[in-house]
Structure formats: structure tokens, C-alpha cells
Amino acid sequence: MTAGQAKFFYGWIVVGAAFVGTFFAFGIAYSFGPFFPAIETAFQASRSDVALVSAIAGCLLFSLGAASGPLADRLGPAAVASTGMILIACGLLAASRATELWHVYLAYGLGVGVGTGCIYIPAISAVQRWFVRRRGLASGLAVMGIGAGTLVTPPVANWLIELQGWRGAMTTLALAVAAIGGLAMLALRHSPEKRGLNPDGGPPPDPAAPAGPAATLREALGAGEFWLLGAAGMFISFSLFVPLVHMVPYVLDHGMDEATGAWLLGVIGVSSIAGRFLVGVVADRLGRLKTLIGVYIGLAVMLAFWHFAREVWTLALFAAVFGTLYGGFAPLMPAIVADVFGVRHLGSILGVNYSGAGLGVLLGPTMAGLLFDLTGGYGLAIAVAVAGMLAGAVCLAVTAARRRE
Incomplete structure (x- = not known):
């Protein structure tokens, strides 16, 4: 029996490691909601000022893939991703000792943002290389860590805040x-x-089979599909992070408590786990691009519904459907990039392509906080988020049309 035909394929260990990486990285990044009211009170800050903490982290989370992807291609994903975990831990520790809000910007924003940026692209691009035939399944399992982290970490963070205060909670995490x-x-x-x-742990590929795409970063940058996919990532991140960051203050405005907001974020998380499988089944039948266009449109509809959700059951319905659709985005986009450009230089290509998502994460939650401060409500911010999601759907539709040419 040859190494390539071993009974247990090491690729599944890579998938498991990527799951843990996305669990902690995104669990921490998406658990800022429970800390929001405590930090707002501790530093007597406006919502737009506090939202900027998460926006900085989210911007760096995606935009640093442009650096961490090539580094992982050169140094290996283990070195880059383990460094990212240490940076997240150091950022949380430093933020827990902040005496001014700008200290939190530097500690949490930079520590969590840079740390997560060193984890996501190296881990996910590694999974793409280990699988071809089962790439959809492997990607879905790997990014399930995002949903699991979003399910578990916000309620745990809320519980730790009640038990230890927000500073002690950050230290424990x-x-x-x-x-x-x-x-x-x-x-x-x-x-x-x-x-x-x-x-896939199988035999060597047939040398007579046609070679798949193997674009370099330079070649990808010259392709229109690269920029369209990057723009689609920017628009979804712009809109997606509005409820993820502002859910807790939103429910407080409607007479509910922080625990309800943290629970709703957990519902988004657990629903996103189911979405990775359900949307994957649809993608196998309809194609990845068509399915992702449907995901964007569905997310736009649910953001509009959020504006009218004022009770726990309607907010829970929003969180469940929104989470299911959001769960479909995470495995589909990297797989689509791999389909279009190949996996040989995927770390570099995926990292640069996701830089637009970083800009979206920076602008979306900050925009929502600023519009809240100006208008006293989230209505206008939600309308802008809906428009952003629909703009992303248009970018994907143009990409699909170009692929058919």
C-alpha cells in the first residue's frame, strides 16, 4: 500500500485544524456584540465610536489575507496561523487592561484583526489544496468552525461578562x-x-486528463472575474456585519436584554452550520455561482425583514434564516475562486481577493453606528445594507455571464 493510498487521509486532519482555527478566530471576532454595551458604558462612548472597534478588527481580518496568503504559501500555513492565534490572545489581554477607548482600538482592533487575518486565508487555502473531488464537503466542514464559534462564543462571552466583568471575560478568552x-x-x-x-487521498491524477486552471497572482489580477468576485465580497461584508455587530444594541433599544442579543447571535451561528450543508446540496445541483447569487438575494430580503422585527420570535426567525443563508457564503466563495483560478497560487490569490471584504467590514458597522447617531434609529442603516447586498448579487451575475462566454 502506497502513501497516497493510506487508509486514513491526512487531509481530514487539515480540515479539523481549519475548523478549530475558524472557530476561535471568528468566534472571538463575532463575539464583540456582548462586549458592546459594557465598553460603551465604560468609556462613555457613542455607538459609532464603539462600532469602530469591531470594524477595525473586521477590516484587518480580511484585508491582511493579501499578506498572510503569500506568507503561508512560502512559510507554510502552520507557522502563520499559530502566530495569528498568539496575536489574538495578546490583543484580548491588552484590551482587558485598556484605560481609554483608543487603547481598545489598538489592542482588540489590531490584535484580533491581524490575528484572525493570519488564520483564515492560510487555513482555508490549505484545505482547497488537499481536496479536489470532495472540495465542497471539505470546505463546508472547515468553515463550520465559523458557525460553531458564532454559536458558542457570544453566549459564553456574555456569561463570562456577568461572572467576571468585561475585562475578566477577555482575559479568560x-x-x-x-x-x-x-x-x-x-x-x-x-x-x-x-x-x-x-x-482526496486517491491515486495520482491521470496524466492524460486536461490540466485545470493554475493562474498566478499576476494573471488573476488581469482577469475581470477577479475584481467582480472581490467586489461581491466587499458588498456582502459591508452588509453582513451590520446585524452581527449591532444586534445587541438593537435588541436593547427594543426593550430586551443583552442575553437575548447574545442568544440571537448564537442562533445565527447554529443556523449557519446547517446552511453550509443545505446550501452545499443546492450548489451541487444548480452550480456554485447561481447558488451564491440566490444567497445574496435572500440575505437582502432578510435584512429588509430585520427592520420590521421588533419581538423575540420575529428576531429569532430573522436570525435563523439569515444565519442559514450566511452559512452558504463561507464555503462557496473560496471554492469559486479555486474553480476559476486553480489552487497552485490560491493563498496569494484568495488573500488579495478578500481584501475588498476587509474594506466592507470596516465601512458597514461604522456606517450603521454613524447613521444611528444621526437619525436615532437603524432604519436608514438597514436600507443601505440591503442595497449593498443587492449590488453584490449584480457583481456575481456579471461574473456568471462572463463565465458562459
Whole structure:
């Protein structure tokens, strides 16, 4: 029996490590909601000022893929991602000792943002290399960590805040990230070929089969599809992070408590886990691009519905459907980029392509906080988020049309 035909394929270890990485990275990044009211009170800050903390982290989360992707291609994903976990832990520890809001910008914004940016692209691009035939399943399992982290971390953070205060909660989370997440990242490996294996754990590919795409970063930058997909990522991030960041203050405005807001974020998280499978089944039948266009349109409809959701049951319905659709985006976009440009230079291509998403995350929550401060409500901010989601759907539709040419 050859190495490439071993009974247990190491690619699934890579998937498991990527799951842990996305669990901690996005769990921490998306758990800022429970900290929002405490930080707003502690520093007597406006909502737009506090929202900027999460916006900075989200911007760096995606935009730093332009640096972490090429670094992972050169140094290996384990070195880059484990460094990211340490940076997240250090950022949380430093933020827990902040005495001014700008300290939180630097500590949480930079620490969590840079740390997560060092994890996502290296981990997800590694998974794409280990699988071809089962890439959709492997990607879905890997990014399930995002949903699981969003499900678990906000309620845990809220519980820790009640138990220890917001500073103690950040310290406890930092220790968990360093101890568990840092070790798990060491299991990531760049590609099966470097371990004497083949993608999917199968036999070597047929040399007579036509070669797939293998674009370099320079070649990808010259393709219209690259910029359209990047714009689509920017628009969805702009709109997606509005409810993720502002859900807790939104429910407080409507007479509910912080625990309800944290629970609703958990509903989004658990629904997104289901969405990775449900949307994946649809994508196998309809195609990835068509399915992703439908996801964008569905998210736009649910954002509009959010504006009219004023009770727990309507907010829970919004969170469940929104989370399911959002869950479909995470595995589809990297797989589409891999389909279009190949996996040889995927870390670099995916990292640069996701830079637009970083800009969207920076602008979306900040815009919502600013419009709230100006108007006293979230109505206009939600309308802008709906428009952003529809703009992303248009970018994907143009991409699909170009692919058919």
C-alpha cells in the first residue's frame, strides 16, 4: 500500500485544524456584540465610536489575507496561523487592561484583526489544496468552525461578562485561544504533495486528463472575474456585519436584554452550520455561482425583514434564516475562486481577493453606528445594507455571464 493510498487521509486532519482555527478566530471576532454595551458604558462612548472597534478588527481580518496568503504559501500555513492565534490572545489581554477607548482600538482592533487575518486565508487555502473531488464537503466542514464559534462564543462571552466583568471575560478568552487554538494550528500542512500524498487521498491524477486552471497572482489580477468576485465580497461584508455587530444594541433599544442579543447571535451561528450543508446540496445541483447569487438575494430580503422585527420570535426567525443563508457564503466563495483560478497560487490569490471584504467590514458597522447617531434609529442603516447586498448579487451575475462566454 502506497502513501497516497493510506487508509486514513491526512487531509481530514487539515480540515479539523481549519475548523478549530475558524472557530476561535471568528468566534472571538463575532463575539464583540456582548462586549458592546459594557465598553460603551465604560468609556462613555457613542455607538459609532464603539462600532469602530469591531470594524477595525473586521477590516484587518480580511484585508491582511493579501499578506498572510503569500506568507503561508512560502512559510507554510502552520507557522502563520499559530502566530495569528498568539496575536489574538495578546490583543484580548491588552484590551482587558485598556484605560481609554483608543487603547481598545489598538489592542482588540489590531490584535484580533491581524490575528484572525493570519488564520483564515492560510487555513482555508490549505484545505482547497488537499481536496479536489470532495472540495465542497471539505470546505463546508472547515468553515463550520465559523458557525460553531458564532454559536458558542457570544453566549459564553456574555456569561463570562456577568461572572467576571468585561475585562475578566477577555482575559479568560485569551487563555483559551492561546492554549487550544495555538496548538491546533500546528497540524495545518500546505499540500498533500509535500507529504507524498495525492488530493482526496486517491491515486495520482491521470496524466492524460486536461490540466485545470493554475493562474498566478499576476494573471488573476488581469482577469475581470477577479475584481467582480472581490467586489461581491466587499458588498456582502459591508452588509453582513451590520446585524452581527449591532444586534445587541438593537435588541436593547427594543426593550430586551443583552442575553437575548447574545442568544440571537448564537442562533445565527447554529443556523449557519446547517446552511453550509443545505446550501452545499443546492450548489451541487444548480452550480456554485447561481447558488451564491440566490444567497445574496435572500440575505437582502432578510435584512429588509430585520427592520420590521421588533419581538423575540420575529428576531429569532430573522436570525435563523439569515444565519442559514450566511452559512452558504463561507464555503462557496473560496471554492469559486479555486474553480476559476486553480489552487497552485490560491493563498496569494484568495488573500488579495478578500481584501475588498476587509474594506466592507470596516465601512458597514461604522456606517450603521454613524447613521444611528444621526437619525436615532437603524432604519436608514438597514436600507443601505440591503442595497449593498443587492449590488453584490449584480457583481456575481456579471461574473456568471462572463463565465458562459
